[in-house]
Amino acid sequence: MNTFISPEVLARLGLAKVAYVKAISSDDIARVFPEAPPLPPGLDLFALISADGSPILVTDRREEAVAGALQNELETVSLH
Numbered sequence: 001m002n003t004f005i006s007p008e009v010l011a012r013l014g015l016a017k018v019a020y021v022k023a024i025s026s027d028d029i030a031r032v033f034p035e036a037p038p039l040p041p042g043l044d045l046f047a048l049i050s051a052d053g054s055p056i057l058v059t060d061r062r063e064e065a066v067a068g069a070l071q072n073e074l075e076t077v078s079l080h
Contacts, residue, residue, distance in 0.1 A: 019072070021049075021069070023045075027042065032049075050074075
C-alpha cells in the first residue's frame with residue numbers, strides 16, 4: 001500500500017528541524033528575499049531555506065549557509 005504525503009504536510013513535519021542550501025543568483029534575491037537590499041547583478045550566492053520554503057539567510061559562501069543552519073539547530077538536506 002502506498003501512502004501519499006502532500007508537500008505541504010511534509011514541509012510542516014520538518015519545519016523546525018530541516019533546511020536546505022540552495023545556490024542562487026543575486027538576480028533572484030528580490031524574489032526569494034523581498035526585504036533584501038538591492039545587490040549587484042550576476043553574483044553567485046547561497047540561500048538557506050527552511051523546509052516550508054521560507055528564506056532564512058543569504059551569503060556568498062556555502063560554508064556560511066551551512067554554519068547558519070547549525071546555529072539555528074537545523075539539519076541540512078540535499079535536494080536532487
